[in-house]
Amino acid sequence: MTGPKIRVFVDQPLGPGQAVALDEARANYLFAVMRLGAGDAVHLFNGQDGEWRAEVAEAGRRRGIAVCADQTAPQGVPSDLWLLFSPVKKDRTNFIVEKAVELGAARLMPVSTRHMNSERLRTDKQQAHAVEAAEQCGATWVPVVEDLQPLDRLLAGWPEGRRLYWADEARAGAGGGWEAGSPGEPSAILIGPEGGFSDDERARLAARPFVTPVSLGPRILRAETAALAALTLWQARFGDWR
Amino acid sequence: MTGPKIRVFVDQPLGPGQAVALDEARANYLFAVMRLGAGDAVHLFNGQDGEWRAEVAEAGRRRGIAVCADQTAPQGVPSDLWLLFSPVKKDRTNFIVEKAVELGAARLMPVSTRHMNSERLRTDKQQAHAVEAAEQCGATWVPVVEDLQPLDRLLAGWPEGRRLYWADEARAGAGGGWEAGSPGEPSAILIGPEGGFSDDERARLAARPFVTPVSLGPRILRAETAALAALTLWQARFGDWR
Numbered sequence: 001m002t003g004p005k006i007r008v009f010v011d012q013p014l015g016p017g018q019a020v021a022l023d024e025a026r027a028n029y030l031f032a033v034m035r036l037g038a039g040d041a042v043h044l045f046n047g048q049d050g051e052w053r054a055e056v057a058e059a060g061r062r063r064g065i066a067v068c069a070d071q072t073a074p075q076g077v078p079s080d081l082w083l084l085f086s087p088v089k090k091d092r093t094n095f096i097v098e099k100a101v102e103l104g105a106a107r108l109m110p111v112s113t114r115h116m117n118s119e120r121l122r123t124d125k126q127q128a129h130a131v132e133a134a135e136q137c138g139a140t141w142v143p144v145v146e147d148l149q150p151l152d153r154l155l156a157g158w159p160e161g162r163r164l165y166w167a168d169e170a171r172a173g174a175g176g177g178w179e180a181g182s183p184g185e186p187s188a189i190l191i192g193p194e195g196g197f198s199d200d201e202r203a204r205l206a207a208r209p210f211v212t213p214v215s216l217g218p219r220i221l222r223a224e225t226a227a228l229a230a231l232t233l234w235q236a237r238f239g240d241w242r
Numbered sequence: 243m244t245g246p247k248i249r250v251f252v253d254q255p256l257g258p259g260q261a262v263a264l265d266e267a268r269a270n271y272l273f274a275v276m277r278l279g280a281g282d283a284v285h286l287f288n289g290q291d292g293e294w295r296a297e298v299a300e301a302g303r304r305r306g307i308a309v310c311a312d313q314t315a316p317q318g319v320p321s322d323l324w325l326l327f328s329p330v331k332k333d334r335t336n337f338i339v340e341k342a343v344e345l346g347a348a349r350l351m352p353v354s355t356r357h358m359n360s361e362r363l364r365t366d367k368q369q370a371h372a373v374e375a376a377e378q379c380g381a382t383w384v385p386v387v388e389d390l391q392p393l394d395r396l397l398a399g400w401p402e403g404r405r406l407y408w409a410d411e412a413r414a415g416a417g418g419g420w421e422a423g424s425p426g427e428p429s430a431i432l433i434g435p436e437g438g439f440s441d442d443e444r445a446r447l448a449a450r451p452f453v454t455p456v457s458l459g460p461r462i463l464r465a466e467t468a469a470l471a472a473l474t475l476w477q478a479r480f481g482d483w484r
Contacts, residue, residue, distance in 0.1 A: 095337070102467050104459065137461040217346065217483035219379040225344050228467070229474040236475055241459035 007043045007135045014049040014068050022064035031059045047141045050075040076140040078106035079239035080186045086193035087118040092224045097126045101133035103231040108143050111151040115195030121148045162186040167226045168213040177214030183238040191227045249285045249377045256291040264306035273301045289383045292317040318382040320348035321481035322428045328435035329360040334466045339368050343375035345473040350385050353393040357437030363390045404428040409468045410455040419456030425480040433469045
């Protein structure tokens, strides 16, 4: 095998000599799409046991078995960073989820807001996007995608000691905000819907002591651009890009 | 009119009392899609004369006229930042172009590389994407999208005094690289194709004195993620987000 490493997330224990059952979706991907066969290598991770090189032992149409050989990466731990975002159009929401995984968010929390663009969010589909993104980017964990919940309820039960960076479109050009944070601090980033936050929501956010408004430059960024830019700046300052 | 400002790029002079002809595409957008009519306000920019509030004087099916009232923003100048990128799949290339405009790149330069994913790039379509993105994000300029050119040829004629930040996937986790730059320095960012650069290309890049390799964290980023992240970090350090 040459070419990039083929990585698959499995929800099963991994360890020396461990046989791992591959379900229909994985069998289809590995054996039909990627054309692997018995004896070929595949890399497995489950979010707990690191990454393992495994050898395909059975390659069926609907199922397969791979047997773990050796650990190729230790289990990683994402930075303690949550992303709160308000669903936008489907493609752009998919994009937010994919990119948040690549950029190392630990938890993806869709929140409903007054001006949100979409009421519907298939958590299971978004979780599947997160798995694919983790397989592709080399992470050894998959961030959990939570069900949509009202922003106000989330704020009401906000955990002590976690800073919430609020990408506040009214701060365009005002600069900074990030200097309030520090590495290792439990953090979250809040991105609004395309229509922005309502005056009520803005007032309630501004009143919370754990909320830190941040600026993302002088132009009006789309929601997914704001999410990516904020995750990037946080990782470069406080996270695993340092 | 309430709601967000409707902005349209026009390739015509703008000034007090200036009548501006709106072509079929713009008439369709303003009068059919956005449902503006005579007397409604539209904001115009042309990349030279700032942004103007204009009033619709004629709203036809295939053409229209708007008359400039007053200037609502001075002409802005983008940071002196180019983005060199190797075309990827269509949707993701569209995304790179849209996001590069939002993030304030001045010039978009598709480059052909050994492992590039796509040979085709419709410059006219990408330029149209850039116009739409500028209309949406509030910029008063539209970055030029150049025709695809070979990376090697571009490097051979590289202008003196311009630093090229190279998002080098081999630096994953190596940290930094950005500290070599400074605000105001003419700059460019180079993002490779999904398949990465070839060994030859890597060697030639590494040998150029104007090339500064930078790291974008420990995970493998897709090309469009790398483009956005690098543009964000540059703007926050050296550009108009400071």
